[in-house]
Amino acid sequence: MKIISILAAKPGKRKELERLLRCVAKMGRSEPGNFHYNVWQDPADPNVFLLDELYLDDEAKAAHQCSAHAASLMSRIADVSAFTTMVVQAVDVT
Known part of the structure; x- marks a missing residue:
């Protein structure tokens, strides 16, 4: 599973976001x-x-998203940015 997020720093918050x-x-x-x-x-x-981000499977992705450190950091990231997130999976092109 792949997660792609685009984040735009709020004014004056670029360094903190980075x-x-x-x-x-x-x-x-x-x-x-x-x-x-x-x-x-x-x-x-x-x-x-x-x-x-790229994860082995849904379980690995969920473990990341539910971890205490990720939740804490994502809350702080939300305070200093506006963002859009997509969860995508590969398309078989064979």
Whole structure:
């Protein structure tokens, strides 16, 4: 399962958002079933970030989302940004 989130820092909150995203990525990468947890920044607008997460399955994704550290960090991230999240799965193109 893949999770993609686009986050826009609230005015004056870019540095704090970036710090929080680094923390959540570091923690996410250490969780069982996580293949990658990357943070991207828009070169045209440094206030916009993209989170790119990939999990083995729904169980690994749910474990991440229900973890205490993720809930705490996501609450703080919501305070300093506006964001949209999509949960997607691969399409078999063979």
